[in-house]
Amino acid sequence: MRRIDVxxxxxxxxxxxxxxxxxxxxxxxxxLSAGVWSQALLVVIVLGWTLSYLFRVANKDMTYNQQLKDYEDAVLQKRLEEMTPEELEKLQREIKEES
Structure with a gap:
């Protein structure tokens, strides 16, 4: 989160x-009552928001994790595209042997 976002x-x-x-x-x-109740409601809202953030962190459902996965997929795709047909065939045989 950037400073301006905060x-x-x-x-x-x-x-x-x-x-x-x-x-x-x-x-x-x-x-006085309006102040107390508005503060209580605001605390509940902020706690709910914080708990939802912690839930996303625990489930690794964050923007960083998605960007990292997309990057890894792109790198693997590029490596596959750069392989020769012989290398692809060899890789397919190795995968079949492991299965």
Missing amino acids: IIVSLGIFVTGGIIYLVFQAIGFDG
Whole structure:
């Protein structure tokens, strides 16, 4: 995550907290109750977001992992394209022997 992304996410969280506070006040909560409930809701939202991130990390469902897999596939494809027909035949025989 770039520095500007962190700034944008932080501002987004700050603005979201303010909007939630205003919504609670519009519903009829007094200032103190609206502040407490908006903070509680914001904490739940941030914890949920964090847990979803940790879940993606644990499952290796991250952009970096996908880029690495795509790169490895491209390298293998290029190596296959550069092989001579004799080398391809030899490789196919080796694969059949291992199976």
